[in-house]
Amino acid sequence: MSLFALPPIPDVPVKGETEGYPVRRIFCVGRNYAAHAAEMGNEVDREAPFYFTKSPAHLVLSGAELPYPPGTSDYHHEMEFVVALGAPVFRCTKEEAQAAIYGYACGLDMTRRDLQGAAKDKKRPWSLGKDVEGAAVIATITKAAEFGAVADQRIALSVDGTVKQDATLTELIHSVTDVIAHLSQFYHLGAGDLIYTGTPAGVGAVSAGARLEGTIDGLDPVLLSLTAPE
Template sequence: MTDYLFPAPKVQSIPVIGEAAEYPVHRIFCVGRNYAAHAAEMGAEVDREAPFYFTKNPHAVLASGAVLPYPPGTADFHYEMELVLVLGQKVFRAAPDEAAQAIYAYGCGLDMTRRDLQGKAKDKRRPWDLGKDVEGSAVLAPLTRAGQVGAIGPQRIHLDVNGAPRQDAVLADMIHGVAEIVADLSHYYHLGPGDVIMTGTPAGVGAVSEGDVLTGGIEGLAPISLTIGAPE
């Protein structure tokens, strides 16, 4: 047994509805600008040829229902409601049909973003890490096995802040579908169990403040919620 100089980081995991065991998180990939209306509100053009990605570390995982302290270094902290998928099989250089078979489950997620820092990085053509890879910024609801969800497309995706509607769309609005995303990403990484993909957000993103309560959902999946707490 290996000895470590200090305690090893806790394995982050996501509950799976109907399962006693939880889904361990290895990596988190996120798709950018995957809804045309959201790209437009960000003043960006849509790349319909292929998805593009950024990443979050497992330290970003936070369970639905938690309180997230308003993070340091920002005055413009935004919500982004998203469909999340997780993989249950190894997949590498796959076609979309093969990639679809590797999807183990779906869930609701929030990609919380330091928008001001992301904007500064964009302006300087620098990586988005400070804006996106924020502690507690990948808020994840319990997962539902893919076989219980059916084809992705007609399901409504929505988010309220303090009971007021902010985001409302359908998953069919995604530019790149779930199988296409997994297939494309598999040409750059050896994907497999433990890999989480956040598939992008519809239009209507905006800033939150201390005390705000976010509630959202996707038809057929467990809902998600988050409270913004005081800064630490």
């Protein structure tokens, strides 16, 4: 028996299934679109992907209404293609990585950019900027077989009806299978692991009252509304 009860981590809905996808861990790939790396003033690293993580407790489902977060005046949207794993992989090949994919979803990696920037300047971790309550948003998962091959699907994000991010999945520097194969050199990956694969150019600040809608061809959209700060 536990001393106290923890809030449950939401299961992510899966298209065509009555049971949801339970989340174990959230990995995020940094600077995986060249244009985004450039707009942030960074060099493109094509040698290998790099990562940060978000707490599963900070995951919310599409359609959430959340207060503008504390401690920031520069809260940014980052639209992402999310991979959901469904089988164990460790030190795997790209072929084994593909076989381990359960499905895909639209996601948002919300970021306190001012806090992330301050951490970068001091060569400190990005946790205050990235691992924020409600800052990992995810839509319904579509199974990999139904989605088909990752190719030139459009990925876009609108804020209050105005398009801010617009690219295709072919612009990923490190492909989905490359990311999984590389990450599996360092972790025993498996079912329940989500990988946010990076954001295209066009990130920017949003304010209280904003309504965000992210889309990827072939997937259900991800929606988020920001309300007044608490």
